[in-house]
Amino acid sequence: MTVETFSLALDIGLALAGALLLAAALKGVAWLLDLVPMNRARREAVGRAAPVLAVLIAGAYLLLAARRVFGGRPGYESVIAGVILIAGVAAVWPALREIMAGVFIKAGRVCKVGDVVRVDGVQGTVRRMGLLVIAVETPRGEEAILPYSRVGGAPLVRTAAQDRLATHSFSLRVPDELGMVQAKALIREAALCSHWSAIHREPEVKHSGDGTFEVTVYALDADRGPEIERLVRLAVAPSEKSPSSRR
Numbered sequence: 001m002t003v004e005t006f007s008l009a010l011d012i013g014l015a016l017a018g019a020l021l022l023a024a025a026l027k028g029v030a031w032l033l034d035l036v037p038m039n040r041a042r043r044e045a046v047g048r049a050a051p052v053l054a055v056l057i058a059g060a061y062l063l064l065a066a067r068r069v070f071g072g073r074p075g076y077e078s079v080i081a082g083v084i085l086i087a088g089v090a091a092v093w094p095a096l097r098e099i100m101a102g103v104f105i106k107a108g109r110v111c112k113v114g115d116v117v118r119v120d121g122v123q124g125t126v127r128r129m130g131l132l133v134i135a136v137e138t139p140r141g142e143e144a145i146l147p148y149s150r151v152g153g154a155p156l157v158r159t160a161a162q163d164r165l166a167t168h169s170f171s172l173r174v175p176d177e178l179g180m181v182q183a184k185a186l187i188r189e190a191a192l193c194s195h196w197s198a199i200h201r202e203p204e205v206k207h208s209g210d211g212t213f214e215v216t217v218y219a220l221d222a223d224r225g226p227e228i229e230r231l232v233r234l235a236v237a238p239s240e241k242s243p244s245s246r247r
Contacts, residue, residue: 015065022061026054098132101148105134110151111158116195116220120154122146123195139192159195159220168225169216171208174236180207183236190235191217196224 033046106129111117115126117136122144128135134151136144174183184205191203201218208214215232219225 011069015069018065019061022058026057095132098148101152102129102131102134105129105148105152110156116159116198118157118195119146119151125198139189139197166219166222166225167216168219168229169214170229171212172215172233172237173210173212176211178236183213186236187213187215187232190232191215191228193235194224194228194231196220197228 030050033050038046105111111126111129111134113126113129117124117126119136122136122138124136124138124144126134127137127143133145133147136146138144172187174187178186184207187205188203191197196219197203198218198220203218204216206214215229217225217228217232219228
C-alpha cells in the first residue's frame with residue numbers, strides 16, 4: 001500500500017467516524033429537545049424545523065468531508081461531484097416523491113378540502129391539503145396525516161363537499177343508566193360514524209329533561225337524515241320501537 005493510498009483510506013475513515021459522531025450528536029440534541037418544557041405551538045414549530053436543520057447540517061458536513069478527503073488530490077473532482085449529487089438526490093427524494101404525487105392528485109381533482117373520503121382504512125373529512133401530506137379529520141375528532149403517495153397508491157372513496165347541508169331533527173330518549181355527558185358523546189359519535197353525516201358540522205344535542213334529547217344532524221343528502229337517525233337509535237337506545245322525528 002502506497003503512502004497516498006494509506007492517506008486516502010485514513011481520511012475516509014476519519015470522515016466516516018465524524019459522520020457517526022454527528023449522527024449521535026443530532027440524536028442527542030433531539031432527545032434533549034424532548035425534555036425541554038415548551039408550549040404546544042413552539043414544540044410543533046421545533047418539530048417542523050428540526051428535520052430541515054438536520055438535513056442542512058448533514059449536507060454541510062458532507063461537502064466539508066468530500067473537500068477534505070478528495071480536495072487535495074487531483075483527478076477526484078468527478079468523485080466529489082458524484083458524491084454530492086447522489087447524496088443530494090437521496091436526501092430530497094422522499095420529499096420530491098410526495099410533492100409530485102400531490103401535484104397529480106390536485107391537478108386530477110381526486111379530492112379537495114371538505115370532501116368526505118375513505119382511503120386505506122381511514123375515513124373522514126379532508127381538512128388540509130399541504131405540500132407533502134393531506135390531513136383528514138376522523139369521526140372521533142382525530143387528525144390522520146396521510147402522505148400523498150399513500151393516497152395515490154390506494155383505492156379512494158369520495159363524497160363531494162356540498163355547500164348546503166340537509167338538517168334532520170328528532171327526539172331521543174336514552175337509557176336511565178347513561179349520564180348526560182356520556183349520552184351526548186355517544187349520540188355525536190354514533191351520528192358521525194355514518195358516511196352520510198357532515199363531519200365538518202357536528203350534530204347538535206340538547207337535553208330537554210327526563211332523559212330525552214333533541215338531536216339535529218347534518219346530512220350530505222336530504223334523503224339520508226333518517227338513516228343517520230336509525231344508526232343513532234341503534235347505538236344509544238336499541239330497544240326503542242316508535243321513534244318520533246321531524247324535519
